[in-house]
Amino acid sequence: MSKQWPLWEIFIRSQHGLSHKHVGSLHATDAEMAVCNARDVYTRRNEGVSIWVVRANDITASSPGDKEAIFEPSNNKVYRHPTFFPMPDEVGNL
Amino acid sequence: MNNTKFEYLLRLADSTLILSQRLTELCGKGPALEEDMALANVALDLIGQARFWYDYAGALEGAGRTEDQLAFLRDAHEFHNFLLVEQPNGNYADTVARQFYFDSWHCLFLEQLRNSTDQEIAAIANKALKEVRYHLRRSKDLVVRLGDGTEYSHRLMQAALNDLWMFTGEMFQADALDLAMQREGVAPDLSVVRKEWMHFVSETLVEAKLTLPSQHDWMQSGGKQGVHSEKLGYILAEMQYLPRAYPGAVW
Numbered sequence: 001m002s003k004q005w006p007l008w009e010i011f012i013r014s015q016h017g018l019s020h021k022h023v024g025s026l027h028a029t030d031a032e033m034a035v036c037n038a039r040d041v042y043t044r045r046n047e048g049v050s051i052w053v054v055r056a057n058d059i060t061a062s063s064p065g066d067k068e069a070i071f072e073p074s075n076n077k078v079y080r081h082p083t084f085f086p087m088p089d090e091v092g093n094l
Numbered sequence: 095m096n097n098t099k100f101e102y103l104l105r106l107a108d109s110t111l112i113l114s115q116r117l118t119e120l121c122g123k124g125p126a127l128e129e130d131m132a133l134a135n136v137a138l139d140l141i142g143q144a145r146f147w148y149d150y151a152g153a154l155e156g157a158g159r160t161e162d163q164l165a166f167l168r169d170a171h172e173f174h175n176f177l178l179v180e181q182p183n184g185n186y187a188d189t190v191a192r193q194f195y196f197d198s199w200h201c202l203f204l205e206q207l208r209n210s211t212d213q214e215i216a217a218i219a220n221k222a223l224k225e226v227r228y229h230l231r232r233s234k235d236l237v238v239r240l241g242d243g244t245e246y247s248h249r250l251m252q253a254a255l256n257d258l259w260m261f262t263g264e265m266f267q268a269d270a271l272d273l274a275m276q277r278e279g280v281a282p283d284l285s286v287v288r289k290e291w292m293h294f295v296s297e298t299l300v301e302a303k304l305t306l307p308s309q310h311d312w313m314q315s316g317g318k319q320g321v322h323s324e325k326l327g328y329i330l331a332e333m334q335y336l337p338r339a340y341p342g343a344v345w
Contacts, residue, residue: 005126026128029239036232037128040135 007056008034010041012048020052028053099212100155101174102275104164105318107147108175111165112326113196114140115333116183125186132232136193139225146218166337170326177317178261180326184254187240187247191254194233194298199265201230202290206282215280234298241302248303255299256307263313266291271318 005027011020023042028034034053043051062070074080117137124130148161178196183189204226207219240251266288268276275281292309299306316322337343 027126028128033235033239036235037132040132041128044131044135 005029008038008053009056009059010034010038011052011054012038012042013050013052014048020050023047025056097155098271098274099280100151102271102281103147103151103154103215105174105271107144107151107164108173109179109196110140110147111144112173112175112329113179113192114138114144115329116179116181116192117189120183120189133189136229136232139229143218143222143225146221150214150218162337166334170322170330171320173322173326173330174318174320175322175326176261176264177314177323178258178264180317180322180329181258181261182325185250187250187254188257190233190236190240191251191258193229194237195258195262195295196265197226197230197233198291198294198298199262199287201226202287202294203265203282206287210281211279237298237304238302241299241304251302252304255304259307260311260314264315264317267313267315267318269318 006029007025008028008031009025010023012023013020026034026037026041028037031053035051038051038053042048114137117133117140120130120133121137122130124133144165145161148164152159152161152164176196178192181188181192201223204219204223208216208223210216210219237251237255240247242248243251266284268284272281272284276283296306
């Protein structure tokens with residue numbers, strides 16, 4: 001049984017962004033403390049307006065060894081890209 | 095009258111500066127990396143506030159003293175900080191207790207100071223309050239976590255609160271200067287602040303499963319008037335060494 005506080009991954013959304021970006025990790029005893037610590041450690045230079053914290057244990061990642069099988073097939077299927085449609089002006093910034 | 099306000103501002107500046115200096119001693123020595131950064135942030139906030147107070151004080155005095163001269167070239171008997179802030183860092187419970195006692199006073203005091211008839215003071219108080227609200231959130235949270243924690247943390251937290259209790263009274267003892275400032279509408283009524291503070295601290299300690307030290311204990315005082323323990327001498331020796339050894343040094 002480790003005496004180390006659990007590890008949390010921290011995601012911050014900046015004022016000008018739409019999504020939270022992963023900025024790093026830290027240790028804390030619980031979620032509230034993790035948010036406070038994230039505020040102290042990762043927002044010193046006004047990096048963001050919103051903080052998400054996730055226990056590192058709760059994150060499941062794809063295995064680097066499976067890179068080929070998972071990502072290679074989509075490499076040369078250009079017909080899946082939505083770039084052949086002429087966009088009418090009325091649609092705006094779609 | 096200007097001299098009175100000048101000294102009043104020094105009290106605010108000196109308390110924030112000395113507390114900041116104490117916290118800076120812990121830089122790199124915190125119990126956890128995240129705590130270390132948090133303490134450093136608080137110290138930086140406090141020194142930022144001290145600068146505002148010193149700047150205004152220097153301008154009021156009109157003798158051309160800059161914030162640096164006021165901070166680094168006065169001796170211990172000319173400092174007007176609370177005795178509370180010169181107490182040592184001790185173990186972490188001591189640090190947390192000192193911070194909690196000060197932050198709770200600071201927050202409630204600044205909330206009143208925002209209404210000062212002196213525009214500059216009101217403006218500084220307003221700005222500082224945003225930072226101090228967070229300081230208080232932090233220190234209160236730690237008191238509750240340590241109090242309602244393990245038997246060990248509870249014991250140390252209670253001991254720290256007991257040991258520092260006698261330094262809290264000074265924050266609410268209105269001397270002639272406090273009363274003069276209050277009459278002018280510059281400073282708040284300290285008895286009002288004291289009532290709110292007692293309420294807040296009592297509530298927090300209940301939540302933390304800790305006991306409030308006795309309200310009838312004798313209180314230490316003298317810091318505001320320039321009568322300090324020997325501890326301040328060591329703090330100033332470290333803080334003022336460089337400008338005094340190399341007068342006129344610049345970055």
